[in-house]
Amino acid sequence: MVRWEAGTRERLIHAAFELFEEQGFAETSVPEIAARVGVTSRTFFRYFGDKREVLFGNEDLMAEQLRAGLSEAPPGLSTDEFIVWALGGIAREGFTGNRDEMRRLRALVESDEHLRERALSKRLVLYGPFSDALVCRGLSPMQARLLAETTIAALQVAADEWLLREDSVSVDVLALDAIGALEQYLPKLSINAPAAVDVDVDEIAK
């Protein structure tokens, strides 16, 4: 006879999800979640740093997979090819099937201010590895950051679109469509921008 049932973490996640859907996030307390699983709230906080975190375990997983996946990029890709390749990987790993559960999660997150906030900062976790990989490929930190943020934002938009649909278009195609359309609207550098940049960088160095 085992002293404790296995899979406490998973059961906590499940119970939390249920309760949040039944009563709302704010109206559900941690002791309540713990009670449904038959543990103490202290145990809950041992598994999850805070109440919100119970819904975002996946994101951390995706970030790890992403970091691992990005290091396996075929050599010789140009930066834009690298992005296409990375989007494909993410789409294949994180966006197959289980659309319905993702929809429910999305609805939950959208329903509460604190959850929306946490979701945003989870994007940081995603574009962190991405940005690092781009720096390794020779981009400046600032450029890498902007490119990573843009790509992840496109991915997010594409994911939203994907969740609205029922067909089987893959997320990376949607993301690339979005990026393509984006380019059409971005101001072209040549039009304006006196570009007093490169000069002043040196002045600071003094």
Next chain:
Amino acid sequence: MVRWEAGTRERLIHAAFELFEEQGFAETSVPEIAARVGVTSRTFFRYFGDKREVLFGNEDLMAEQLRAGLSEAPPGLSTDEFIVWALGGIAREGFTGNRDEMRRLRALVESDEHLRERALSKRLVLYGPFSDALVCRGLSPMQARLLAETTIAALQVAADEWLLREDSVSVDVLALDAIGALEQYLPKLSINAPAAVDVDVDEIAK
């Protein structure tokens, strides 16, 4: 003799800023801040929804100014001209002088997880008005969102760059430079992407 000193809100902000710099954000309690100003913590929470908010009053102000400013855009601008114009406005309103205080604020925010999280969601407040304005100009909600996020991200990167410098380059120029460089790295739609988009959108409508 006045029962209460004027400008409680400003004095709370000031006291909080000082204490956060002296001891760190996590190590400073709300009662402590309130005590330094000579009020109760209850009063603090009447001015600020939560402890973090005391550092982000400006962002809300900027968002309002932005929303107001965007509605005054000269007619006849194309989308990319509109973006250039908007960036100019933001730079003129929010990024003149007081660089040193902004640097200190930035350092504070970077020093704490919860503050970084809040800073991110404040960006939502900024790109909300932007995105709305773009929708009014005929973009689809998704496109508007992506374009707005990209622009604000560029602004953020440019602001970071600006804070690192001492010269007088304006933020909007830096942002446009960043966007220019960004375009160079974005995958071109023509290369790939079978683009199964427009068809399926209609199918959903049924």
Next chain:
DNA sequence: GAGCTCATTTCACAGTGTGACATCACTAAG
């Protein structure tokens, strides 16, 4: 000076998150 206003205080409270220490089934030596 009666009454009103309004920022603030006071009080009570539910919930969050954490550190320190106790418990107890199970396990690996000896």
Next chain:
DNA sequence: CTTAGTGATGTCACACTGTGAAATGAGCTC
């Protein structure tokens, strides 16, 4: 068989966050 871990959980105590509801009291108005 005993003994000494090990590791997930419980227990307890606590500081802090954030929020309703009612009381206070200075200054203003008529």
